[in-house]
Amino acid sequence: PANPLTPHPPAWLAEGAPHLWLPYTQMQTTPMALPVVKTDGARLTLADGRELVDGISSWWTAAHGYNHPHIRTAVTAQLEKMPHVMLGGLAHEPACRLATRLSEKLPGDLGHVFFSESGSVSVEIAMKIAVQYWINKGVRGRTRFVSFKGGYHGDTLATMSVCDPDEGMHTLFKGAIAEQFICELPTDAEKEAALDAFLAAHAHEVAAVVTEPLVQGAGGMRFHDAATLKVLRALCDKHDMLLILDEIFTGFGRTGSMFACEQAGIVPDIVTLSKALTGGTMALAATIARAPIFEAFLGDDAGRALMHGPTYTGNPLACAAANASLDLFEREPRLEQVAAISAQLSRELEPARDIPGVKDVRVKGAIGAIELERMGDLNLMKRRFVEEGVWIRPFGNIVYTTPPLVTGEEDLARLTSAMLKITAETT
Ligand code: PLP
Numbered sequence: 335p336a337n338p339l340t341p342h343p344p345a346w347l348a349e350g351a352p353h354l355w356l357p358y359t360q361m362q363t364t365p366m367a368l369p370v371v372k373t374d375g376a377r378l379t380l381a382d383g384r385e386l387v388d389g390i391s392s393w394w395t396a397a398h399g400y401n402h403p404h405i406r407t408a409v410t411a412q413l414e415k416m417p418h419v420m421l422g423g424l425a426h427e428p429a430c431r432l433a434t435r436l437s438e439k440l441p442g443d444l445g446h447v448f449f450s451e452s453g454s455v456s457v458e459i460a461m462k463i464a465v466q467y468w469i470n471k472g473v474r475g476r477t478r479f480v481s482f483k484g485g486y487h488g489d490t491l492a493t494m495s496v497c498d499p500d501e502g503m504h505t506l507f508k509g510a511i512a513e514q515f516i517c518e519l520p521t522d523a524e525k526e527a528a529l530d531a532f533l534a535a536h537a538h539e540v541a542a543v544v545t546e547p548l549v550q551g552a553g554g555m556r557f558h559d560a561a562t563l564k565v566l567r568a569l570c571d572k573h574d575m576l577l578i579l580d581e582i583f584t585g586f587g588r589t590g591s592m593f594a595c596e597q598a599g600i601v602p603d604i605v606t607l608s609k610a611l612t613g614g615t616m617a618l619a620a621t622i623a624r625a626p627i628f629e630a631f632l633g634d635d636a637g638r639a640l641m642h643g644p645t646y647t648g649n650p651l652a653c654a655a656a657n658a659s660l661d662l663f664e665r666e667p668r669l670e671q672v673a674a675i676s677a678q679l680s681r682e683l684e685p686a687r688d689i690p691g692v693k694d695v696r697v698k699g700a701i702g703a704i705e706l707e708r709m710g711d712l713n714l715m716k717r718r719f720v721e722e723g724v725w726i727r728p729f730g731n732i733v734y735t736t737p738p739l740v741t742g743e744e745d746l747a748r749l750t751s752a753m754l755k756i757t758a759e760t761t
Contacts, residue, residue, distance in 0.1 A: 335362075335363065335364075335365050335366065336365065336366060337365035337366040337367075337368065338365070338717065339365070339368060339717060339720050339721070340366065340368060340369060340380070340381070340382065342382070343366060343369055343381070344369050344381045346369075347366065347367075347369045347381070351366050351367070354367075364713070365713065365717075368380055368720065369381035373388075373396075373400030373401055374399075374400055374401050375399040375400060375401075375738075375740070376388050376399050376400075376737060376738045376740065376741045376742070376745050377400075377745075378400075378725055384723070385723070386720065386723055386724055386725040387723060387724045387725065387741075387745045387748050387749055388400075388724075388725045388737065388738065389719075389724050389725055389726040389735040389736070389737055389749040389752075389753075390725065390726065390727055390734075390735065390736050390737075391610075391614060391736055391737060391738045392614055393609070394551070394583055394588065394609050394610065394736045395609045395610050395612075395613075395614030396610075396613065396614030396738045397586055397587060397588075397610040397613050397614060397659065397668070397738060397739045397740075398613045398614075398659065398662050398666075398668075398738065398739065398740055399738040399740045399741075400614070400738075402613060402658075402662065404658050404661060404662055405612075405613050405615050405655050405658040405659060405662070407658075408654045408655065408657065408658035408661075409615065409616070409651055409654050409655050409658070411654070412428060412650050412651050412654035413651060415650075416650050417650065417651055418646065418649055418650060418651070419650065420645070421449070421643075421647045421648040422643060426648075426650050426653075428648075428650045428653035428654045428657060429449065429648035429650065429653045431653070431657055432447070432449075432653045432656050432657050432660075433447040433449075435657065435660050436607070436620060436622060437622070439592060439593075439660070440593065440605060440622060441593070441595060441596060441599075441600075441601050442601030442624060443601070443624050443625040443626075444601060444602070444605055444622045444623070444624050445622070445624070445625060445628075446622065446623045446624075446625070446627070446628035447620050447621075447622045448463075448620065448621045448622070448623075448640070448642070448647075449618065449619070449620055449644075449647045449648040449649075449653070450619045450620070450621065450644045450647060451617045451618060451619060451644055451646050451647075451649070451652075452488075452608065452617060452619055453487075453488055453580075453582040453606065453608035453609060453619050454487070454488025454489055454490045454493045455488075455490065455619060455644065456582070456606040456607070456608055456619035456620060456621045457487045457488050457492075457493045457496075457544070457578075457580055457582075457606050457621075458488070458490055458492045458493055459606075459621040459640075459642055460542075460544070460578045460580075460604045460606050460621045461479060461492055461493075461496070461541075461542070461544070461578070462640070462642060463604060463621065463623060463627060463631075463640060464479075464541040464542035464576045464578060464603075464604065465477050465541045466631070466640065467541070467576065467627055467630045467631075468541055470630045470631060470633075470638050471630055475538060475539055476538070476539060476540060476541045477539065477541055478512075478514055478515065478536070478539050478540050478541060479495070479496050479514045479515065479540065479541060479542055479543070479544055480514070480515045480516075480517055480532075480533065480536070480540055480542075480543045480544070480575075481496035481497070481514060481515070481516055481517075481543070481544040481545060482498070482516065482517055482518065482519045482545050482550070483498050483500075483516055483517070483518055483519070483553075484498050484519075484550040484553035484554060484556045485497055485498050485516075485544070485545060485546060485550055485553055486498070486546070486550065486551060486552035486553045487544060487546075487580050487582075489504075491507070491510065491511050491512075492511075492512070494507055494511045495511040495512045495513070495514045496514050496516075496544045497553075498516060498553050499516055515532070515536065515540070517529055517532055519545070519558055519562055519566075520562055520565045520566065520569070521558050521559075521562050526565050526569075529565075529569060530569055530572070533569055533572075533573040533575065534573060537573045537574065537575065540573075540575050541575070541576060542570075542575055542576035542577065542578050542603070542604070543566060543569075543570050543575055543576070543577050543578065544578040544580060545566060545577075545578075545579065545580065546579075546580045546581075546582075546583060546584060547563050547579045547580075547581060547584055547593075547594035547595050547598070547602075548560070548563070548584055548589050548594040548597065548598075548698065549583065549584055549588075549589060549594070549698060549701060551583040551584075552583075552729075554705070554730050554731070554732055555696070555701060555703035555705075555732050555734050557696055557698050560597045560598035560599075561598075563579075563594075563595065563597075563598035563600055564598050564599070564600060566600075567598070567600040567601075567602075570603075576603040576604060576627070577600075577602045577603050577604075578602060578603065578604045578605070578606070579594075579595055579602035579604075579605045579606070580605075580606045581593055581594060581595065581605050581606060581607055582606055582607060582608045582609050582619070583609060585605075585607045585609070585610060585611070586607075586609075586610035586611065586659075586663065587610070587663065587668050587669055587672050587699070587700070587739055588610065588672070588699050588700055588701060588736065588739075589698055589699035589701070590669065590672055590673065590676060590698070590699035590700075591669070592663065592669070593605070601624065602624075603623065603624050603626075603627055604621060604622065604623050604624070604627060605621075605622050606619065606620070606621050606622075607619065607620045607622070608620070610659070611656050611659065612652055612655040612656045612659055613655065613656075613658070613659035613662065614738075615655045615659075616649070616651060616652035616655045616656075617649075617652060618649065618652035618653065618655070618656055666740075668739050668740075671739050671740060672699050672700045672739055674743075675699075675700045675737065675739065675741060675746060676697060676698070676699055676700060678743060678746050678747070678750070679697045679700070679701075679702035679735070679746070679750065680697045680702075682746075682747065682750035682751070682754075683695050683697060683702050683704060683750055683753065683754070685754060686704045686753070686754050686757055689754070689757055689758045689761060690761065691706055691707050691708075691710075691757075691761030692704055692705070692706060692707070692757065692761065693705045693706060693707050693731075700736060700737060700739055701734065701735075701736050702734060702735045702750070702753075703732050703733070703734040703735075704732070704733040704734070704753060704757055705731060705732055706731045706732070706733065706757070706761055707731070707761075708731055709728065709730065709731045710760040710761055711760060712728060714760060715728055715733070715756055715760050716728070718756045718759065718760065719752055719756055722748075722752040722755065722756065723748065723752075724748055724749050724752045726749065726752065726753065726756075733753055733756075733757055735749050735750070735753065737749060
């Protein structure tokens with residue numbers, strides 16, 4: 335259907351929209367997507383010239399805002415030299431430098447980096463590494479995973495199996511995906527004891543525990559504290575299970591530290607990164623393993639190797655973008671900006687508690703969420719946000735913002751005031 339917000343869509347949209355199958359979209363009833371023609375800083379420009387303040391950083395990726403000149407220059411230079419080359423049997427500087435720098439920035443001996451192109455696939459690779467780790471060590475039967483209610487790790491068949499099966503987006507596929515153990519996060523002593531007992535009973539068949547550290551994002555912007563992560567690390571050690579932390583959303587400053595696991599002072603056995611890895615410019619993901627995990631794949635036997643190899647693994651353009659993004663984290667005061675955004679979000683979203691129908695208001699790092707008792711008319715809400723000049727996409731019963739980490743005070747105030755106003759209007 336036509337979109338009342340763009341009564342005169344450009345020809346390329348009018349012609350292309352019937353052929354473009356959009357993600358998470360009911361194509362029959364959802365209004366035509368908005369035509370965006372330019373991005374700059376924390377702004378999106380629509381075809382008719384209107385500017386929107388971006389409140390979600392294009393699915394949480396654009397950490398430095400859009401079109402940062404340093405990333406653009408790095409990618410352009412790499413494009414001149416070598417846009418792509420296979421990583422099988424060949425290597426190149428952008429991938430080597432990025433692997434080295436990620437290893438140096440991550441805690442402990444997380445030092446073995448496997449590149450892929452999407453978050454979901456990086457989690458699948460982590461799951462494959464975990465299963466094969468046990469096989470390579472001569473332990474049979476440890477092929478299953480423990481993950482948590484409210485969790486989200488991707489849309490592929492394997493990653494769907496470790497998402498929350500009831501509240502996530504994947505309920506339909508229950509019969510088609512492997513059945514894993516979905517437990518409650520050990521956020522208090524009682525839940526810790528329950529998880530401890532569960533892991534003890536299933537240790538012989540579990541390869542790894544998988545979770546998002548500190549924030550479960552797509553499952554509803556649910557927060558837990560660092561102590562919960564410490565408990566998970568201790569339980570995995572106790573029951574000799576691998577701990578996979580999915581930092582695809584939380585990595586690169588979003589929760590206030592470069593990586594969320596730093597706040598708990600723990601080192602996972604495997605960590606996954608994507609989204610802001612390239613500062614929101616290119617598709618790239620990484621699965622990074624600790625030394626003992628990597629070493630289990632070494633030996634004279636070719637069968638011990640990791641049999642996985644995405645065609646575009648370690649794409650030089652994407653690695654150049656990621657290296658440039660890391661330069662920016664080193665040179666510019668990103669984490670201080672996150673702290674300032676966090677304080678402003680706390681201050682400005684707090685009054686939402688008084689709006690009837692609001693269940694909770696919470697802020698962690700550069701994430702601000704208003705949880706509703708139940709979502710009203712979602713399409714109306716989305717439309718109203720655009721009319722207010724901001725790009726905010728509520729989901730489930732959550733109205734949230736994850737702005738670029740460079741968002742200025744005024745733009746952020748526009749986001750928070752629109753969140754309050756439209757929440758009040760539509761609940
Ligand atoms: N894991 C987490 C924590 C995510 O938030 C997401 C995406 O939202 C994914 C995995 C999947 O990443 P991708 O969409 O790049 O496949």
